[in-house]
Amino acid sequence: MYRIRFHARGGQGIKTASRILGTAFFLEGYEVQDSPRYGAERRGAPIFAYVRASKKIINERGIINKPDLVIVTDDSLLLLPIAGVLLGVTERTVLLIATDETTEVWKKRLNLQGLVLSISTQAAVESHAGLPLLGVACVGAAAQLAGAISKSALEEAIHEQLQPLGKVIVEESLAAAMAAYDQMEPYARCTTEREDPSADSYESPHWIDLPFEDARTSAPYIHAAATTFNVKTGVWRTMRPVIDLKQCNRCALCHIYCPDGVISLDAKGYPQIDYQHCKGCLICLLQCPTHAIDAIPEHGQEGEIS
Amino acid sequence: MTRKLITGNGAAAWGARLARAEYIPAFPITPQTEIIETLAQWIDEGQIDSRMTTLESEHSMITTAGAAATTGVRTFAATSSQGLLYGMEMIYTVAGWRAPFVLVNVSRALSAPVTLEPDHNDVLAARDSGFLQIHCATCQEVLDSVLLAYRLGEDEKVRLPVIVNLDGFYLSFTREPVEIPDDKKVDQFLPPYDPGETRFRAGDPISQGVIVLGGSQYSYFRYETHLASLNALEVFEEASKEFEELFGRSYRAVEEYRTEDAEVIFFMMGSFATKAKDAVDRLRSVGRKVGLLRPRLIRPFPIEAIISAVAGKKGIAVIDQNLSLGKGGILYTELASALYSMTDKPVLVSFIGGLGGRDITREEFYEMVAVTMKAIETGKAPPPRLLYSKEELMQMKGLQSIARVEQRKGRGKR
Structure with a gap:
């Protein structure tokens, strides 16, 4: 069975991407299971999706703990432990990253033993809106890496899944997927179906008897409550991004990358964060080339917001 | 089609x-x-x-x-x-x-x-x-x-x-x-x-309340x-x-999967039961006699079909993806009452797992079989077991320590 996991941020089209890959496997005669997973639907929040494909009936369900291929369309997630990108990644897992850094840098930074491949976000085929089509490019790459999907199946899957969005998007997506498919040709069939370990020996789960704890500890309260008095939408953040304008070189990357459009530029081109609507995803911090953005704990800060 | x-x-x-x-x-x-x-x-x-x-x-x-x-x-x-x-x-x-x-x-x-x-x-x-x-x-x-x-x-x-x-x-x-x-x-x-005679018509009104x-x-x-x-x-x-x-598709009130010569069976309902099927296949491939019984109908509860399916089995691992607070697993209770009148009852072991969508891993299915086998040997079922690990509790403690910081801040302000 192929077990493939996608990681992205909400709004980047990863659900659609996983469905294109699932459909392509299905067209090639595979049994398929694909599913997105997200919490409160929030643009910019880490989400994941997965695809299982097998020649036999699939009885496994839910999260893929031991993936054969992990696809990351937003490299900032690799530095975010909560995104869980590296969950179950071993030396036999192929990691495909949409990034402009080299794969060597990522291998070293994350201490990875397995094969790391990249799709350049700069070189990616752009949509008519000027955005790189990374999700569908990663699907093209994955199709080649698995080696089980022909170009014609990939093309049919893209048509099937994207047709409602119109001809232009279908054509752009086809171009992006096929370019990545060709780019990955040297690595064809690098992603293999894993042999599962025998049920004869396994690590016992570390079950415990849950101890009683009284309601002061065990009732699900949020102590930092009533934040709607301070912030219109209530505080979503645990950490707050703060910009040191002395270090800022006015490159505007934070303004561009903010998934919620809450970083505006003032008359002089300096970024200003609207804390009423900032959700604390910290993408700005990860993007800032001069490290002018810091993250400070949110608690105790509410009163400072007008 | x-x-x-x-x-x-x-x-x-x-x-x-x-x-x-x-x-x-x-x-x-x-x-x-x-x-x-x-x-x-x-x-x-x-x-x-x-x-x-x-x-x-x-x-x-x-x-x-x-x-x-x-x-x-x-x-x-x-x-x-x-x-x-x-x-x-x-x-x-x-x-x-x-x-x-x-x-x-x-x-x-x-x-x-x-x-x-x-x-x-x-x-x-x-x-x-x-x-x-x-x-x-x-x-x-x-x-x-x-x-x-x-x-x-x-x-x-x-x-x-x-x-x-x-x-x-x-x-x-x-x-x-x-x-x-x-x-x-x-x-x-x-x-x-x-609906025949029971049809309600505005021109021929009846009262339902x-x-x-x-x-x-x-x-x-x-x-x-x-x-x-x-x-x-x-x-x-x-x-x-x-x-x-x-x-061409068969749906009985109770699905029996590889139960024929099974000694231990899983008893559970819903989609997580396919995970149990996966575990059954893997355990079968190393010679363990395990199977799965999955009630499709919960109401009415197919008592007779269940009794005939569990006859001769030694133990049942009942997995409840629910919790009747103050009692325990609901399916366990239902099954226990259904089997009470049976002679040569199998040993029932109660597991609570998958609450709030918590995953049940393959290894946990293996372990549930091991626990049930032990209960068969000793003739005594252990207390109900929540599927919850040491690591999960440690993670909870980490979150609670953050909450305590917030609590102190909050109290100080008021």
Whole structure:
């Protein structure tokens, strides 16, 4: 069975991407299971999706703990432990990253033993809106890496899944997927179906008897409550991004990358964060080339917001 | 007949479409699902000839569904989790009306605390209402169960509404290959609903909201409804046989998977049962005699089928994806009472797992077999076991330490 996991941020089209890959496997005669997973639907929040494909009936369900291929369309997630990108990644897992850094840098930074491949976000085929089509490019790459999907199946899957969005998007997506498919040709069939370990020996789960704890500890309260008095939408953040304008070189990357459009530029081109609507995803911090953005704990800060 | 990748939500909508549901009352806001969105789109595009009304709550939605069903209109509704609970008053009421319609529930764990992923406490809250309950493990089963549910509920010997249950995320958002049955064949399996003498007409009004005092008449009506529910066991058997002849897929009231010579069996319901199947296959490949028993029908509870399936087994690992607070697993309780009169009962071991969609790993299934084997050897079942690890508790402690910091800050300010 192929077990493939996608990681992205909400709004980047990863659900659609996983469905294109699932459909392509299905067209090639595979049994398929694909599913997105997200919490409160929030643009910019880490989400994941997965695809299982097998020649036999699939009885496994839910999260893929031991993936054969992990696809990351937003490299900032690799530095975010909560995104869980590296969950179950071993030396036999192929990691495909949409990034402009080299794969060597990522291998070293994350201490990875397995094969790391990249799709350049700069070189990616752009949509008519000027955005790189990374999700569908990663699907093209994955199709080649698995080696089980022909170009014609990939093309049919893209048509099937994207047709409602119109001809232009279908054509752009086809171009992006096929370019990545060709780019990955040297690595064809690098992603293999894993042999599962025998049920004869396994690590016992570390079950415990849950101890009683009284309601002061065990009732699900949020102590930092009533934040709607301070912030219109209530505080979503645990950490707050703060910009040191002395270090800022006015490159505007934070303004561009903010998934919620809450970083505006003032008359002089300096970024200003609207804390009423900032959700604390910290993408700005990860993007800032001069490290002018810091993250400070949110608690105790509410009163400072007008 | 075509086979395509659709979600559990899509499969439920296809079930309603093929059943030619004529009327679809819907509460259109969260926690409503894509089932209603899909049907609304089909109506808009003229692909189905149904009427949809949006209501201001699940309470009104279920009232409307029950009222429509008494007029002989084939009615379909869908809800999820808190929505089912919000409509609970009318769940009991419309069952008493003997109004047959299908209500799909997408199971998600209940508040508090709020979560999104599935367990079965929502649908089990409707257990004693008179609604029949069919629980699904795959997207295919969701579609097929909607068709079976109409046959079951509309049968003269039954005349009760039916809940078809599927798990949130694990089925509702998960695409799997599903065979869409041929509509002509479905028409053959499911002719239009004819309530006959019990049809409500505006020109010949009757009252459904009857009051009976003193207990005696009440006992009669309630017990008759109970007997109707029990009749559904036989009707299900007949309907599923016919279904198999027409569509080639077999749905018994209790699914038996590799149980024939099994010593230990898993007993559980819902989509996580396919994970148990996976574990069964792997354990079988190294020579362990294990199997799976999965009740599809929870109401009526197929006691006789269960007794005959567990005869000769040594132990049963009962996995409850629910928790009756202050008692334990509901399925365990149901099974224990069903087997009480049996001689040579298997040992029952109770596991609580998958609450709020918590994963049950393959290794945990292996371990449950090991624990059950030990209980067989010693003849003594261990206390109920929550599937919860040391690592999970450590993570919880980490979160609680953050909460304590917030607590101190909050107290200081006030």
